[in-house]
Amino acid sequence: xxxxxxxxxxxxxxxxxxxxxxxxxxxxxxxxxxxxxxxxxxxxxxxxxxxxxxxxxxxxxxxxxxxxxxxxxxxxxxxxxxxxxxxxxxxxxxxxxxxxxxxxxxxxxxxxxxxxxxxxxxxxxxxxxxxxxxxxxxxxxxxxxxxxxxxxxxxxxxxxxxxxxxxxxxxxxxxxxxxxxxxxxxxxxxxxxxxxxxxxxxxxxxxxxxxxxxxxxxxxxxxxxxxxxxxxxxxxxxxxxxxxxxxxxxxxxxxxxxxxxxxxxxxxxxxxxxxxxxxxxxxxxxxxxxxxxxxxxxxxxxxxx
Amino acid sequence: xxxxxxxxxxxxxxxxxxxxxxxxxxxxxxxxxxxxxxxxxxxxxxxxxxxxxxxxxxxxxxxxxxxxxxxxxxxxxxxxxxxxxxxxxxxxxxxxxxxxxxxxxxxxxxxxxxxxxxxxxxxxxxxxxxxxxxxxxxxxxxxxxxxxxxxxxxxxxxxxxxxxxxxxxxxxxxxxxxxxxxxxxxxxxxxxxxxxxxxxxxxxxxxxxxxxxxxxxxxxxxxxxxxxxxxxxxxxxxxxxxxxxxxxxxxxxxxxxxxxxxxxxxxxxxxxxxxxxxxxxxxxxxxxxxxxxxxxxxxxxxxxxxxxxxxxxxxxxxxxxxxxxxxxxxxxxxxxxxxxxxxxxxxxxxxxxxxxxxxxxxxxxxxxxxxxxxxxxxxxxxxxxxxxxxxxxxxxxxxxxxxxxxxxxxxxxxxxxxxxxxxxxxxxxxxxxxxxxxxxxxxxxxxxxxxxxxxxxxxxxxxxxxxxxxxxxxxxxxxxxxxxxxxxxxxxxxxxxxxxxxxxx
Numbered sequence: 113x114x115x116x117x118x119x120x121x122x123x124x125x126x127x128x129x130x131x132x133x134x135x136x137x138x139x140x141x142x143x144x145x146x147x148x149x150x151x152x153x154x155x156x157x158x159x160x161x162x163x164x165x166x167x168x169x170x171x172x173x174x175x176x177x178x179x180x181x182x183x184x185x186x187x188x189x190x191x192x193x194x195x196x197x198x199x200x201x202x203x204x205x206x207x208x209x210x211x212x213x214x215x216x217x218x219x220x221x222x223x224x225x226x227x228x229x230x231x232x233x234x235x236x237x238x239x240x241x242x243x244x245x246x247x248x249x250x251x252x253x254x255x256x257x258x259x260x261x262x263x264x265x266x267x268x269x270x271x272x273x274x275x276x277x278x279x280x281x282x283x284x285x286x287x288x289x290x291x292x293x294x295x296x297x298x299x300x301x302x303x304x305x306x307x308x309x310x311x312x313x314x315x316x317x318x319x320x321x322x323x324x325x326x327x328x329x330x331x332x333x334x335x336x337x338x339x340x341x342x343x344x345x346x347x348x349x350x351x352x353x354x355x356x357x358x359x360x361x362x363x364x365x366x367x368x369x370x371x372x373x374x375x376x377x378x379x380x381x382x383x384x385x386x387x388x389x390x391x392x393x394x395x396x397x398x399x400x401x402x403x404x405x406x407x408x409x410x411x412x413x414x415x416x417x
Numbered sequence: 418x419x420x421x422x423x424x425x426x427x428x429x430x431x432x433x434x435x436x437x438x439x440x441x442x443x444x445x446x447x448x449x450x451x452x453x454x455x456x457x458x459x460x461x462x463x464x465x466x467x468x469x470x471x472x473x474x475x476x477x478x479x480x481x482x483x484x485x486x487x488x489x490x491x492x493x494x495x496x497x498x499x500x501x502x503x504x505x506x507x508x509x510x511x512x513x514x515x516x517x518x519x520x521x522x523x524x525x526x527x528x529x530x531x532x533x534x535x536x537x538x539x540x541x542x543x544x545x546x547x548x549x550x551x552x553x554x555x556x557x558x559x560x561x562x563x564x565x566x567x568x569x570x571x572x573x574x575x576x577x578x579x580x581x582x583x584x585x586x587x588x589x590x591x592x593x594x595x596x597x598x599x600x601x602x603x604x605x606x607x608x609x610x611x612x613x614x615x616x617x618x619x620x621x622x623x624x625x626x627x628x629x630x631x632x633x634x635x636x637x638x639x640x641x642x643x644x645x646x647x648x649x650x651x652x653x654x655x656x657x658x659x660x661x662x663x664x665x666x667x668x669x670x671x672x673x674x675x676x677x678x679x680x681x682x683x684x685x686x687x688x689x690x691x692x693x694x695x696x697x698x699x700x701x702x703x704x705x706x707x708x709x710x711x712x713x714x715x716x717x718x719x720x721x722x723x724x725x726x727x728x729x730x731x732x733x734x735x736x737x738x739x740x741x742x743x744x745x746x747x748x749x750x751x752x753x754x755x756x757x758x759x760x761x762x763x764x765x766x767x768x769x770x771x772x773x774x775x776x777x778x779x780x781x782x783x784x785x786x787x788x789x790x791x792x793x794x795x796x797x798x799x800x801x802x803x804x805x806x807x808x809x810x811x812x813x814x815x816x817x818x819x820x821x822x823x824x825x826x827x828x829x830x831x832x833x834x835x836x837x838x839x840x841x842x843x844x845x846x847x848x849x850x851x852x853x854x855x856x857x858x859x860x861x862x863x864x865x866x867x868x869x870x871x872x873x874x875x876x877x878x879x880x881x882x883x884x885x886x887x888x889x890x891x892x893x894x895x896x897x898x899x900x901x902x903x904x905x906x907x908x909x910x911x912x913x914x915x916x917x918x919x920x921x922x
Contacts, residue, residue: 179793185725186671199725200790273780273806355780359804361789371786374649374669 153403159396163389167216170209176202178210179361186379196381198371207363208385214364215345215393218279222344223337225283226290231333233287234294235321238302249295255288260347268356275348275358282347286340293336297329331408338401342394349390365390455922459640460901462915463652463661465668467645470603471617473593474552479830482911483665484623484643489530490593490608493521493540494586498905498914500741500832502587506535506594506609516581516863521574527632529596530606530613537568542597544576555831556591559584581861583868584833611636611916621645625915636916637903656682656896662920663897663904665913668782670728676896686730687906689893690739690832693783695776695791695886700846701823703772710883712762716798718754722790723889726783730892736880737835739890741907743865744835744872748880752887759798771799777816777825780806784826787888817844828891830911835872836860838879847884 175194176183183197190196195204237248264281271277301307302325310320351357352366360367365386372382466480473481473490487495493507504510510521527535544566547554562585565577578585599607606614611633612625624642627635644661646652653672655661667673676682695717697704704710723731732740735748763769778788785806792802807815816822839856841848852875859871879885893907903917 179789179796181721181725181790181793185728199786200793201725202789269808269811355785355806356808359778359806360785361792361804367785371782374782375671376650378671378674 152399152406156396156399156401156403159392160400161396163212163393163396164216166209166389167213170213174203174206174209176206178202178206178363180206186375186382188379189381195385196379198368198382199375202361204382204385207368208365208389210363211365211368211386212389212393214275214358214362215348215390217275218282218348219341219345219393219397221275221279222282222286222347223341225280226286226340226344227333227337229283229287230290231294233291235298235325237291238295238298249292252288252292252295255285256292258285260285260343261350264347264351265354265356268351273356273359275362278348278351278357279344281351282344285347286344289340290333290336294329294333297332298325301325301328331404334408335401335405338397338404342397342401345390345394345397453922454637454902454919456637457639458920458922459642460638460663460915460918460920461661462641462643462913463655463664464643464645464666464913465647465649465652466665467620468617468623471606471614472602474546474549474554475603476553479911480645483913484625485606485608485610485614486593486912487610487914488612488625488641488916489606489610489614490595491610492590492592492594493523494590496587496590496912498907498912500907502590505590506540507589510586516861517578519576519578519585521576523572523574524632525572527609528630529599529609530628530630531596531599532630533596533598533607535594535609536571537574538571539597540574540594541566541568543595544592546595547592554591556588559588560592581863583860583862583865587833612641615640634916637919638915641915641918653896656898659898662901663895663918665895667894667896670730670894673894673896681899683897683899685895685897685906687893687895688732688739688741689891689907690741691828691830691891691893692734692737692739693787693888693891694737694827694829695787695824695888696827696845697824697883697885698820698822698844698846699848699884700820703766703768703774704824706766707882708762708766709768709772710886712759712766712768712798713795713800714752714883714886715755715762716759716800717791717794717886717888719752719888720754722787725790726786727889727892730894732890732892734887734890736876736887737829737838737885738872738876739832742833742835744869744876746873746876748877751880752883756798763798763800768800771801773801773803774823775803775805777805777807777812777822779812779826780808787826820844820846835876835879838875838884845885847879847882849878849882849884852878 180203181201183193183201183203185197185199185201187193187197187201193203193205195208197203198207233252237245237252240248260282263285264278267281267284268277271280307320307324310324315323348357348364349366349369352364353370355367355370357366358364368386369383369390372379372386376383464480464483466478466483468481468484469476469478471481471485473485491505493505494502495505497503506524506527507521508524510519512519521540523535523537523540529535529539544560544563546552547557548560548563562578562580562582563576564579567575567577569575582588594609595602596607599605604617609632611628611631613628615624615626617623622642622644624640627639629635644655646655649668649672652661652664653675656664657675673684676684695713697710697713699705699710719733723733733749735750735752736746738745763771776788776791778784785804788802788804792804795802812825812827816825816827836856836859837843838847838849839853841853855871855875855878859868859875862868862871895904895906897904900921901918903919905912905914
């Protein structure tokens with residue numbers, strides 16, 4: 113895999129398989145592009161990394177216990193509480209940390225479901241022909257047209273409001289998007305001569321897919337999955353805002369925003385903290401996606417250079 | 418049923434008729450009048466409760482009561498802002514010796530907004546409308562005792578009951594008198610009130626104009642407009658920018674600072690009848706055991722929860738009865754916060770190591786906050802709470818209809834709703850034959866004193882049994898511009914008489 117990755121980053125977009133990066137243009141291209149991609153990627157990694165760090169720390173340590181109501185009502189920042197407290201006197205920083213963990217879990221979980229289901233479904237539909245092809249793509253279009261949040265609300269209502277069902281719902285909704293993208297990408301790759309070459313040389317379909325198709329669609333997919341991560345985080349926050357996400361006392365950022373809304377004028381920290389962190393994570397992940405696109409996606413690089 | 422309706426609550430599931438009963442203040446309180454006022458003024462009222470439709474027997478929601486009750490529609494009787502039942506369209510009434518036949522004489526010279534004269538036929542029609550099979554009126558079951566309605570002449574109505582019902586006249590104050598020929602009641606009206614419906618712009622406003630042909634004192638202002646907002650912040654901003662003159666009820670104490678510190682506004686702290694309940698399923702283990710219910714009640718610091726949610730507003734209660742009900746007694750002593758006693762009771766009940774239960778929590782404020790607090794309080798005595806968030810519709814089917822729950826949280830809006838503990842089939846499943854008998858006897862009582870005495874017994878018994886855990890009583894906060902006066906103080910979420918509101922020019 114590393115070898116392939118090297119091949120792609122060195123500017124051989126049309127290179128069908130793993131390729132060997134031996135063309136003289138390589139050095140020039142990467143050299144010129146390196147600053148751009150590192151800034152975007154770096155900024156993204158810093159922003160999202162901070163949140164991930166917060167989430168990881170929350171697993172082993174938090175300033176107060178999650179259900180400790182010993183603080184005053186809506187205490188301001190300071191006074192033993194870094195960000196202050198909520199109505200019940202619970203430490204906001206502790207809640208924000210838990211929220212970070214929930215957000216990262218929601219993002220990762222949803223993207224995992226979306227990736228596995230979406231890519232499998234996309235591959236299957238890409239090989240379909242005729243009416244089956246039309247039907248399947250129409251089905252995917254309908255799924256995509258259905259709002260993620262509504263679908264999630266349906267599942268949550270039928271199931272129960274937990275992080276698991278929220279992740280499942282968001283992941284399912286997003287898998288349609290991934291499937292459609294995979295389908296289009298695979299279809300394009302399948303028409304290439306090197307596929308015909310591989311097939312005529314006796315390579316089996318599974319092997320062709322693994323060796324020639326997936327490596328070629330991977331860059332675009334990864335970028336899309338990174339974007340989906342950000343959307344999943346937002347969707348979970350939206351669900352929690354509506355009271356349909358993670359049940360209390362777990363503090364999801366969306367739920368915290370909802371709660372702090374009424375007290376914004378008197379205790380703005382309750383809304384600002386989760387709001388800012390939410391923006392940090394989503395923007396961070398989007399920057400990473402941007403950076404990855406510049407780095408990984410051969411087509412955009414060729415156009416730009 | 419008698420559950421608070423929320424904006425999410427799209428169906429006819431909720432009781433919508435919360436009533437203003439209060440011991441404090443006269444009707445039409447508000448800030449001091451003083452000075453001259455503008456008879457041609459338009460009074461702008463801000464509210465969070467837009468009606469679903471304009472028919473209170475077709476699931477109009479609490480908004481329809483707020484806007485139309487007493488303003489557009491009138492009943493034979495009315496419940497004043499301080500909780501008295503007064504004759505309105507009924508001039509007088511007599512009750513037969515056996516308490517089964519009520520004869521009402523209608524007020525003379527009353528006309529509907531359409532111009533038709535009020536007759537006893539219209540009252541009969543209106544009462545039948547509430548009792549009809551498809552009626553979603555909150556009072557349908559209470560008025561079930563009506564056996565026969567006769568109209569000997571145009572001004573006389575005779576109602577025969579199947580059994581004595583001391584609350585009959587009180588219940589009639591919930592029945593709107595509607596023109597029997599009126600059509601399209603979901604979008605239009607034909608009542609006898611001091612205002613007529615001018616225009617209802619769905620999603621934004623409902624305007625009422627003074628009715629020139631009103632039989633009583635004309636409305637103080639020429640026009641009243643109810644403006645509907647989706648969230649409290651927008652509503653408060655509307656008040657700050659003079660888009661509205663008065664807000665019918667504030668739902669959070671935290672936005673009040675900007676009004677208490679400003680001489681231009683008056684914050685009124687009235688009494689409500691809305692109670693927040695941790696309702697046990699008294700038929701589901703372990704809450705079948707009185708001691709477990711008492712233990713849970715003792716483990717929860719109601720006062721701290723009230724402080725957290727309402728920041729000093731609101732009241733502690735020890736039972737289902739708000740101070741404005743005739744059979745109120747201060748029973749907060751039976752429900753003191755005492756974790757040590759809670760542990761002792763749990764041990765006696767055989768749960769020395771605690772137990773675990775699922776709390777079905779509606780997903781809107783203040784339930785998630787209360788659930789979080791309860792979880793943390795009960796953890797201290799070894800009881801584990803699993804919070805299950807549900808939507809209002811789920812609550813209605815799962816909890817209210819199917820009784821498929823162990824414990825739940827719910828706001829109960831109505832006054833005089835203690836009597837539900839006399840119904841063993843009610844969702845909380847409190848089944849005490851003695852209490853059921855007392856409730857029945859109270860309803861069949863010949864005098865109100867007798868009724869009050871019996872219901873006080875019910876009150877004490879349910880409180881001792883910890884039939885539910887009554888967390889606290891909501892405050893009723895009306896905020897208004899000092900330019901206006903005469904608004905109801907205890908209007909609750911549902912009734913808001915606007916006809917006395919005066920606005921300085």
